[in-house]
Amino acid sequence: MVQRQEMESSEQNLLKAQGYPERSADLKSPDPELIYGLYDRPPLVESIVVGIQHVLAAFVGIVTPPLIICTSLGVAPATTSFLISMSLFASGVCTFVQCKTFGSIGSGLLSLQGTSFAFLGAILGVGATAIQGGRTPEQALALIFGVCFFGAFANVLLSRFLHLLSKIVTPIVSGTLVMLIGLSLLKTGITSMAGGTIALQNNTFANAQNMALGVGVFLIVIVLTLSKNQYVRMGAIAIGLLVGYIASAFLGLIDFSTFTKLPIVSLPVPFRFGMSFDIAALIPFLILYPLTAIESVGDMTATSMVSREPITGPIYFRRIKAGVLADGLNSSLAALLNTFPITTFSQNTGVIQMTGVGSRYVGFFVSGILVLLGLLPIVGGAFQSIPQAVLGGATTVMFGSIAVAGVRIIASENLDRRSTIIIAVSLALGLGVVFVPELFTNQPAIIKNMFSSATSTGGLTAILLSWLLPQNPSTEVKSEIAELESA
Numbered sequence: 001m002v003q004r005q006e007m008e009s010s011e012q013n014l015l016k017a018q019g020y021p022e023r024s025a026d027l028k029s030p031d032p033e034l035i036y037g038l039y040d041r042p043p044l045v046e047s048i049v050v051g052i053q054h055v056l057a058a059f060v061g062i063v064t065p066p067l068i069i070c071t072s073l074g075v076a077p078a079t080t081s082f083l084i085s086m087s088l089f090a091s092g093v094c095t096f097v098q099c100k101t102f103g104s105i106g107s108g109l110l111s112l113q114g115t116s117f118a119f120l121g122a123i124l125g126v127g128a129t130a131i132q133g134g135r136t137p138e139q140a141l142a143l144i145f146g147v148c149f150f151g152a153f154a155n156v157l158l159s160r161f162l163h164l165l166s167k168i169v170t171p172i173v174s175g176t177l178v179m180l181i182g183l184s185l186l187k188t189g190i191t192s193m194a195g196g197t198i199a200l201q202n203n204t205f206a207n208a209q210n211m212a213l214g215v216g217v218f219l220i221v222i223v224l225t226l227s228k229n230q231y232v233r234m235g236a237i238a239i240g241l242l243v244g245y246i247a248s249a250f251l252g253l254i255d256f257s258t259f260t261k262l263p264i265v266s267l268p269v270p271f272r273f274g275m276s277f278d279i280a281a282l283i284p285f286l287i288l289y290p291l292t293a294i295e296s297v298g299d300m301t302a303t304s305m306v307s308r309e310p311i312t313g314p315i316y317f318r319r320i321k322a323g324v325l326a327d328g329l330n331s332s333l334a335a336l337l338n339t340f341p342i343t344t345f346s347q348n349t350g351v352i353q354m355t356g357v358g359s360r361y362v363g364f365f366v367s368g369i370l371v372l373l374g375l376l377p378i379v380g381g382a383f384q385s386i387p388q389a390v391l392g393g394a395t396t397v398m399f400g401s402i403a404v405a406g407v408r409i410i411a412s413e414n415l416d417r418r419s420t421i422i423i424a425v426s427l428a429l430g431l432g433v434v435f436v437p438e439l440f441t442n443q444p445a446i447i448k449n450m451f452s453s454a455t456s457t458g459g460l461t462a463i464l465l466s467w468l469l470p471q472n473p474s475t476e477v478k479s480e481i482a483e484l485e486s487a
Contacts, residue, residue, distance in 0.1 A: 089374025192392025217393025350398025430458020
């Protein structure tokens with residue numbers, strides 16, 4: 001409790017020095033569903049258990065982008081293994097920066113960092129063009145890391161002006177974005193539950209075995225999450241995955257021989273492939289980085305929401321500015337460590353909501369586990385061998401929880417016609433591009449990269465509508481009264 005008071009006092013002093021009004025006592029309300037708040041320090045064992053669940057939720061998302069990129073560009077297996085290890089290592093280091101905070105860098109929330117799917121199209125396009133131009137896969141990686149390094153400073157610059165968007169990035173906008181994040185991830189979760197893309201290729205998709213594993217883990221996580229025992233509740237995801245893993249082993253679905261092919265230790269080697277640059281290759285990244293910043297704002301808003309922290313006001317905007325700044329600097333750091341752009345992950349929001357643990361100190365354990373996984377590829381191999389159906393059963397519940405967090409943010413506001421239009425149009429366009437991806441079949445790569453995801457399309461739509469649609473007179477009066485009261 002003393003530690004919590006010291007941290008809150010430190011944050012309040014920082015805000016006061018920056019000219020912000022003092023924080024109102026009613027910005028946070030106690031919630032019996034939250035076992036440990038942002039500044040609480042859970043016991044060691046509980047912190048490790050919850051930290052492992054966060055890692056389990058994020059692991060596949062961290063290792064999948066480098067796997068796809070390396071496979072597509074024809075990168076050698078040894079190099080692929082190294083890049084996967086560096087993705088885990090960089091995610092751990094960057095998570096520590098985001099949770100710990102260093103001055104104005106880092107949100108201080110329990111926000112995980114990991115390799116972003118949003119850049120896949122641009123990275124594969126740059127890599128393929130480089131190889132077609134006569135470069136080796138390793139030289140193509142040098143170019144990719146170069147444009148990723150310099151492109152990340154777009155977010156560094158953007159973070160300095162986020163506070164000017166307070167009248168545009170409202171709870172309606174951020175809540176809609178959080179909903180889109182959760183709803184768009186459901187397709188991934190359900191696909192994994194039925195066996196994943198591998199099952200689609202070998203005609204085992206949604207067969208009895210995959211569905212039994214996926215639905216079984218899904219039900220186990222739900223039942224344990226509803227338990228009144230806080231330890232069972234906090235361990236729900238890990239227990240569900242463990243039961244699914246053991247069942248998969250008995251069914252012969254886990255290939256343990258792959259562990260013998262992994263190196264024992266993989267140490268970071270900055271600039272291993274060098275770094276090159278091409279202004280034409282940089283352009284898509286200058287567009288994509290700000291879009292991922294929009295997603296990160298939604299993720300951090302959701303994390304604040306489920307952690308019972310403010311989602312409006314000076315504390316909230318200071319955190320998202322510091323978080324987006326950390327996203328940009330962390331992506332540059334990731335490029336130096338030979339891996340791909342880093343962003344704030346949304347998966348951990350569902351874990352916080354389901355475990356009731358929003359303590360930033362858990363992030364330090366998550367960071368340590370990810371670094372360890374990066375240094376010991378054989379440990380990561382154990383996580384990587386978890387069947388898709390098992391992972392899907394656990395993650396689908398979390399993705400649904402993210403969407404619910406968005407609904408709760410929106411529900412905290414009065415829905416007038418203007419707000420309804422913003423939500424309706426943003427959801428329609430955001431989910432529309434997911435339901436009908438053929439829209440972009442004949443479009444330039446830049447258009448595909450900008451609008452092929454629900455969060456980028458819906459997020460941009462929500463921001464533009466919030467900016468362009470005129471305020472209702474009653475809304476403007478309420479806003480002015482609120483500003484006078486806060487002053």
